[in-house]
Amino acid sequence: MVVGLDQYLEQVRDVLRPGTRVLSxxxxxxxxxxxxxxxxxxxxxxxxxxGSGDAGVYAMASPALEYADERIDVVGVPGVTAALAAGALLGAPLGHDHAYLSLSDLHTPWDVIERRVTAAAEGDFVTLFYNPRSRARDWQLGKALGILATHRSPDTPVGVVRNASRPGERVHLATLATLDPAIVDMYSVVVVGSSDTRLVAGRMVTPRGYRWRS
Structure with missing residues (x-):
């Protein structure tokens, strides 16, 4: 039996065995x-x-394991989360410490999200925003970018990757000063560099933070 979100099941329907029971x-x-x-x-x-990406990152492993007990043998299959897929397309923005944050306030109050964004800004982490913007949530990304902008220069690199590793994949490079939140939707992940992140030959690069020894 296969259980999942309807749009994700459509992506794997061609590999399901005939007669597989599907609950979408x-x-x-x-x-x-x-x-x-x-x-x-x-x-x-x-x-x-x-699910999509990795089941343990903003996905279905957590709620499923909350309800599972010792009767069920659970096998987690690792996947590629959006941050890693986006990072590979952008260059190497995750070369040093980074933080994943979801901007969806459907399950987390905005004041908690805002506090976490502020902590990431103050800590100078490369910051990745999942669930960055939707039709019903069109102001949170701008607010989060504003918080980061109080701790980073206007020319800090920002990358937006939509549909990473899927049909319709799109990569957009901007800065904190120039990014238009309107180009971002729920199929996007937003990567904001740290104070050390730079553009090298059109690619986002965050140095690893130490010198190689000979």
Missing amino acids: SGLGAEEARARAAVAEAAAGRAVALI
């Missing part, structure tokens, strides 16, 4: 999908819970 649902039904997958596994069925 739309956005916002994460808890229901996790409970359904666990219930089916507890009943003795082999279940694959499908």
Whole structure:
């Protein structure tokens, strides 16, 4: 049996065996999908819970494991999270310490998100924004970039990667001063450099922070 978000299941439907039972649902039904997958596994069925990227990064492993117990043998299959796919396309922006932050306030209050963005800004981390902007949440990214801008120069490199490693992949380079949040959507990940990140031959590079020894 296969359980997952409808749009993700469409991406793997061609590799499913004939007769595979498929349980799909739309956005916002994460808890229901996790409970359904666990219930089916507890009943003795082999279940694959499908997501995108890596299941443990802003994805379905966490809610599923909250409901699973010792009756269920859970096997996590590592994937490539959006930050790594985007980083490879941008160059090497993750060469030193970095922080992942979700800007979705559907499950986390904005004041908590704002506090974490401020901490990343003060700590001078390369900062990656997941769930950066949607039709219903169109101001949070601008607010977050404003917080970072109080601690970094206007020419700090910023990369936006949409549909990393998928059809329609798009890479956009800008700076804190020039990035237009309107080009960003839920299929994008935004990578904001640290004070050490620079552009080298059109690629974002964050030095590793030490000199090589001969």
